[in-house]
Amino acid sequence: GDPDEALAVFTRVLAASFRLGARGKGGAALNRIARVHRARGEDERAHAVLIRALDLFRGAGDLRGVAATLDDLAQIVRLRGDLDGAMGAASEALQIRQGHGDARGEAVSLMTIAGIEHSRGNLEAAMRAAETALETRQRVGDRAGIAQTLNTLGAIAFERGEVERAETAWREALQAARETADRRTQTFILNNLGESLSELGRHEEARIFLLEARAHAHEAGDKRMIAEVERNLGLIALRRGEDEADAMLARALELAQDYGAREAIANAQRAIGTLRSRTLFDASGAVDRRAEEAYLQAIDGFRDIGMEKDAARALADLGQHLLERGDVDGARDRLREARS
Secondary structure, X not given: OOHHHHHHHHHHHHHHHHHHOOHHHHHHHHHHHHHHHXXXXXXHHHHHHHHHHXXXXXXXXXXXXXXXXXXXXXXXXXHXXXXXXXXXXXXXXXXXXXXXXXXXXXXXXXXXXXXXXXXXXXXXXXXHHHHHHHHHHHHHOOHHHHHHHHHHHHHHHHHOOOHHHHHHHXXXXXXXXXXXXXXXXXXXXXXXXXXXXXXXXXXXXXXXXXXXXXXXXXXHXXXXXXXXXXXXXXXXXXXXXXOOHHHHHHHHHHHHHHHOOHHHHHHHHHHHHHHHOOOOXXXXXXXXXXXXXXXXXXXXXXXXXXXXXXXXXXXXXXXXXXXXXXXXXHHHHHHHXXXX
């Protein structure tokens, strides 16, 4: 949970690798430096560092390092909206790993592909890739990987409307993560369970999961998850009509902005749009445009990182708000855009 110290240590490793002419070690250090940048939401810096790492691994003939770096690059390129480029990198990584009998690595590449297909909206393809990864991880006894894959399968199932299947997958994932004492994965799973149960109206159950997730996130100092959990707790307060919802969602946005990840900021802006959409007119009777402004910021944020599916959802929210406000033409335009 100390990214500054991690960055300093890996930078020293990088310098030592250059002095020794150890390209593979240098590539490994650069990979970890890139992960620090990604954790801070600095995707452009992470991308540049990974390109350097890839050059070093290729120069050293370290194909395992090449594959690992290609997977990391695919994750960043996916968030930048270049899904074809992301799929190309992930597919090359998978091919390398299959050619070298690297079963654990193969499962990692399959999960990268599942994430890309999920972003494309190809839920069937995403499910197939994740299920294949799960079979591989079960075969090699990768318990931590099993929990992570079940978490992804739960998210895909929930999006497909398979609520019972999603909840079963998440609960199995949570049990597996607890058995390996993997607090970080537990935090992701607990947050997913809380978010989904809240959407289903099961607010008290959701709050229990989210409070546990918040405790883990604070213990690890994980700024990204702290912001996400606070947003979901704020949404529960909003759905229950609690007075503190406004302050909680404002805090969630502040945390997301402090962390700097554009996805977290866009999610928080969408939540604030939902909050403000309950007020159609101000005290003077004029149209209150604060909800519209928040939704537009969320839509721009999602589009900037290639998350068109989430942009479409925020567009649909905005269209519904405009309809309730009496702006039928504006609502129609936004809803058509969302459908497209």
